[in-house]
Amino acid sequence: xxxxxxxxxxxxxxxxxxxxxxxxxxxxxxxxxxxxxxxxxxxxxxxxxxxxxxxxxxxxxxxxxxxxxxxxxxxxxxxxxxxxxxxxxxxxxxxxxxxxxxxxxxxxxxxxxxxxxxxxxxxxxxxxxxxxxxxxxxxxxxxxxxxxxxxxxxxxx
Amino acid sequence: xxxxxxxxxxxxxxxxxxxxxxxxxxxxxxxxxxxxxxxxxxxxxxxxxxxxxxxxxxxxxxxxxxxxxxxxxxxxxxxxxxxxxxxxxxxxxxxxxxxxxxxxxxxxxxxxxxxxxxxxxxxxxxxxxxxxxxxxxxxxxxxxxxxxxxxxxxxxxxxxxxxxxxxxxxxxxxxxxxxxxxxxxxxxxxxxxxxxxxxxxxxxxxxxxxxxxxxxxxxxxxxxxxxxxxxxxxxxxxxxxxxxxxxxxxxxxxxxxxxxxxxxxxxxxxxxxxxxxxxxxxxxxxxxxxxxxxxxxxxxxxxxxxxxxxxxxxxxxxxxxxxxxxxxxxxxxxxxxxxxxxxxxxxxxxxxxxxxxxxxxxxxxxxxxxxxxxxxxxxxxxxxxxxxxxxxxxxxxxxxxxxxxxxxxxxxxxxxxxxxxxxxxxxxxxxxxxxxxxxxxxxxxxxxxxxxxxxxxxxxxxxxxxxxxxxxxxxxxxxxxxxxxxxxxxxxxxxxxxxxxxxxxxxxxxxxxxx
Amino acid sequence: xxxxxxxxxxxxxxxxxxxxxxxxxxxxxxxxxxxxxxxxxxxxxxxxxxxxxxxxxxxxxxxxxxxxxxxxxxxxxxxxxxxxxxxxxxxxxxxxxxxxxxxxxxxxxxxxxxxxxxxxxx
Numbered sequence: 001x002x003x004x005x006x007x008x009x010x011x012x013x014x015x016x017x018x019x020x021x022x023x024x025x026x027x028x029x030x031x032x033x034x035x036x037x038x039x040x041x042x043x044x045x046x047x048x049x050x051x052x053x054x055x056x057x058x059x060x061x062x063x064x065x066x067x068x069x070x071x072x073x074x075x076x077x078x079x080x081x082x083x084x085x086x087x088x089x090x091x092x093x094x095x096x097x098x099x100x101x102x103x104x105x106x107x108x109x110x111x112x113x114x115x116x117x118x119x120x121x122x123x124x125x126x127x128x129x130x131x132x133x134x135x136x137x138x139x140x141x142x143x144x145x146x147x148x149x150x151x152x153x154x155x156x157x
Numbered sequence: 158x159x160x161x162x163x164x165x166x167x168x169x170x171x172x173x174x175x176x177x178x179x180x181x182x183x184x185x186x187x188x189x190x191x192x193x194x195x196x197x198x199x200x201x202x203x204x205x206x207x208x209x210x211x212x213x214x215x216x217x218x219x220x221x222x223x224x225x226x227x228x229x230x231x232x233x234x235x236x237x238x239x240x241x242x243x244x245x246x247x248x249x250x251x252x253x254x255x256x257x258x259x260x261x262x263x264x265x266x267x268x269x270x271x272x273x274x275x276x277x278x279x280x281x282x283x284x285x286x287x288x289x290x291x292x293x294x295x296x297x298x299x300x301x302x303x304x305x306x307x308x309x310x311x312x313x314x315x316x317x318x319x320x321x322x323x324x325x326x327x328x329x330x331x332x333x334x335x336x337x338x339x340x341x342x343x344x345x346x347x348x349x350x351x352x353x354x355x356x357x358x359x360x361x362x363x364x365x366x367x368x369x370x371x372x373x374x375x376x377x378x379x380x381x382x383x384x385x386x387x388x389x390x391x392x393x394x395x396x397x398x399x400x401x402x403x404x405x406x407x408x409x410x411x412x413x414x415x416x417x418x419x420x421x422x423x424x425x426x427x428x429x430x431x432x433x434x435x436x437x438x439x440x441x442x443x444x445x446x447x448x449x450x451x452x453x454x455x456x457x458x459x460x461x462x463x464x465x466x467x468x469x470x471x472x473x474x475x476x477x478x479x480x481x482x483x484x485x486x487x488x489x490x491x492x493x494x495x496x497x498x499x500x501x502x503x504x505x506x507x508x509x510x511x512x513x514x515x516x517x518x519x520x521x522x523x524x525x526x527x528x529x530x531x532x533x534x535x536x537x538x539x540x541x542x543x544x545x546x547x548x549x550x551x552x553x554x555x556x557x558x559x560x561x562x563x564x565x566x567x568x569x570x571x572x573x574x575x576x577x578x579x580x581x582x583x584x585x586x587x588x589x590x591x592x593x594x595x596x597x598x599x600x601x602x603x604x605x606x607x608x609x610x611x612x613x614x615x616x617x618x619x620x621x622x623x624x625x626x627x628x629x630x631x632x633x634x635x636x637x638x639x640x641x642x643x644x645x646x647x648x649x650x651x652x653x654x655x656x657x658x659x660x661x662x663x664x665x666x667x668x669x670x671x672x
Numbered sequence: 673x674x675x676x677x678x679x680x681x682x683x684x685x686x687x688x689x690x691x692x693x694x695x696x697x698x699x700x701x702x703x704x705x706x707x708x709x710x711x712x713x714x715x716x717x718x719x720x721x722x723x724x725x726x727x728x729x730x731x732x733x734x735x736x737x738x739x740x741x742x743x744x745x746x747x748x749x750x751x752x753x754x755x756x757x758x759x760x761x762x763x764x765x766x767x768x769x770x771x772x773x774x775x776x777x778x779x780x781x782x783x784x785x786x787x788x789x790x791x792x793x794x
Contacts, residue, residue: 036730038728038730042757042760042761071184074180075180075181075184078177078178078179078180078181078280079181081173081176082174082177082178082181085174089170089174091223092163092166096225096226096227097163097166097220097221097222097224097225098163098170098220098222098223098227099222099223100224101223144768148768148771148772151772151776151779152775154779299755299758302759303758303762306766310762310765310766310769313769317773320776322780323777323779323780323781323791324791324792326773326780327781327789327790327792328792329773330699330773330774333766333770333773334693334702334706334770337710337770338693341706341709344759345686345716347755348713348720351717351720351751351752352720355749357751401792405792
């Protein structure tokens with residue numbers, strides 16, 4: 001079985017391929033601006049996962065699974081969780097407490113304006129935590145959908 | 158830097174960190190993964206011991222996440238606690254100690270038989286530990302809900318671990334539906350309290366209820382909390398998920414699940430004894446006592462007719478929960494009637510000591526049963542027999558667990574049950590009669606199992622259970638005998654601080670509110 | 673009356689969800705029931721966060737007619753929103769787990785009828 005019968009029509013495939021990068025960019029936008037605008041790690045991650053789900057729907061789960069192994073997605077997810085915990089523990093070592101914002105006043109992400117407009121590199125550790133959550137949600141949600149699709153397909157064989 | 162003040166954060170952070178690192182190490186080397194998980198769990202256990210000693214010295218420890226001064230619960234600009242506060246007094250530290258100990262023993266047992274998909278198993282295991290410990294350390298209601306859900310999701314996935322047997326998934330589905338629904342009730346109750354007081358911190362809410370008196374909304378929230386946590390703690394008549402979940406869970410997970418239910422029991426204690434105790438109606442402890450009696454009755458009678466060995470032990474676990482609830486209800490009743498010294502303190506001593514003993518006794522029986530199932534691939538009592546010929550050590554360990562659960566001296570079950578009988582007698586003799594009768598029936602049940610599983614002619618030649626399994630059972634049996642021989646040591650050093658924390662509940666509130 | 677409308681909706685949603693969980697036999701419908709109860713609870717939490725005349729706590733997107741001195745009083749505390757978001761995240765995980773279990777049950781038992789799935793009942 002080469003998995004061709006799982007694919008949808010060429011129109012759907014082309015549109016999905018076109019939309020995939022745009023959706024991912026939007027997802028990164030929502031994740032990166034999580035500390036400034038509505039949104040954040042989970043919301044952006046859910047958008048990113050929906051990009052992968054779009055590919056799964058259009059190209060069939062087995063074809064996508066060959067390119068994008070479920071294990072790799074899980075590893076990606078674990079990395080996100082790991083970054084979150086490590087950054088939180090750094091709060092103890094570099095500042096005062098667990099989850100403390102140790103980047104305030106420091107070089108790259110350190111600027112925190114009082115009110116109003118803020119640049120992207122503000123918020124201390126919040127953007128890093130948002131990215132970590134985003135990684136976790138992209139990896140986790142798309143792995144969940146992929147696995148659910150795979151075990152459903154297994155029954156048909 | 159003062160390392161001791163960061164202990165509570167590390168106890169939650171280390172298993173969480175290990176849980177996310179385990180899948181990565183699993184890809185490289187399986188042996189390294191096992192060693193890593195064991196080290197992480199051992200460090201967590203040692204930290205809970207240190208935490209317990211710290212609590213003995215300092216009485217109450219607070220830790221504020223992400224604050225400039227992690228010991229200051231209320232920040233300078235605010236009047237109420239606004240950050241996530243971990244607050245540890247005697248009872249929290251006691252429960253965390255039990256959970257970490259039991260998880261460590263369960264982990265050692267799991268190394269013996271978990272081979273395929275081990276990376277996922279240990280990740281879920283550590284996440285379950287995070288949920289348990291988080292529930293037991295947090296001082297924030299919403300945090301409690303989050304950790305409750307983490308523990309439920311991880312344990313549901315672990316129950317369904319042997320997913321090729323369909324019945325495991327059936328049990329796990331029942332478990333996750335029941336626990337997510339009860340967690341939603343908890344969340345709704347949290348919403349009610351938040352809408353009324355704009356607070357999420359347990360100590361602050363307790364303070365607010367003290368000053369404004371019990372409103373109708375508080376009563377609704379109390380009933381929602383109580384029913385949800387009693388359901389999660391496995392008290393009859395809401396126990397229907399428990400035998401399935403315990404019975405179908407793989408190996409040591411049945412034992413660690415007792416820790417998860419006891420975390421819910423802890424939440425019940427916190428709600429009753431800290432938040433609501435001053436304005437509680439006396440009908441409430443009566444309800445807890447009745448639930449305890451029903452649990453004892455249903456637990457032992459249903460255990461009589463079981464054929465699956467793990468399900469039978471699970472029903473015995475329901476009965477043990479009944480003993481704990483009975484003692485706690487009597488303790489609460491005594492506190493409300495201002496009879497702390499006559500019987501309430503003693504009842505709470507017995508109840509909390511029995512929390513520890515319950516997990517050791519039932520845990521040992523579960524481990525023995527899991528070992529037998531692992532070797533013989535047979536769960537039905539009627540088809541097992543004559544195992545004492547080939548499994549000498551296992552049968553002796555089973556005898557220890559049997560005597561402990563039935564409350565025979567010199568085991569730990571006797572030590573705590575005798576305190577419970579004595580103290581509940583002062584409220585009503587009927588309570589102790591039911592409790593003693595429950596123990597007698599329990600003894601009959603387990604003698605019956607011992608007879609049908611271990612004695613009799615040899616049917617098939619089996620090997621002894623693996624060494625790691627034996628080691629974990631031996632640790633439990635050693636603790637059981639030690640607790641039974643020297644109950645005073647444990648009661649004075651471990652149980653009494655927890656009892657004091659339950660009785661003198663104002664300390665918990667004043668530490669956060671900064672009186 | 674109009675301010676009570678969200679709370680009436682909350683009660684209705686929870687009632688509908690409980691009805692589905694208790695009286696429906698199809699496992700998928702039970703899962704849907706849990707989701708409905710969850711959305712009821714989420715709606716309840718988010719309703720608690722409403723303050724008359726308040727503005728959303730987004731620093732970069734303030735309404736133009738508001739002066740910076742007014743902001744601390746006008747901005748609502750984002751705790752209920754944070755609670756709702758966390759609850760939604762947890763709900764996703766629970767739903768995924770329930771669906772995975774339902775699929776596995778269907779493969780093992782060949783049915784989704786809750787009354788026929790009782791290997792554990794003696």
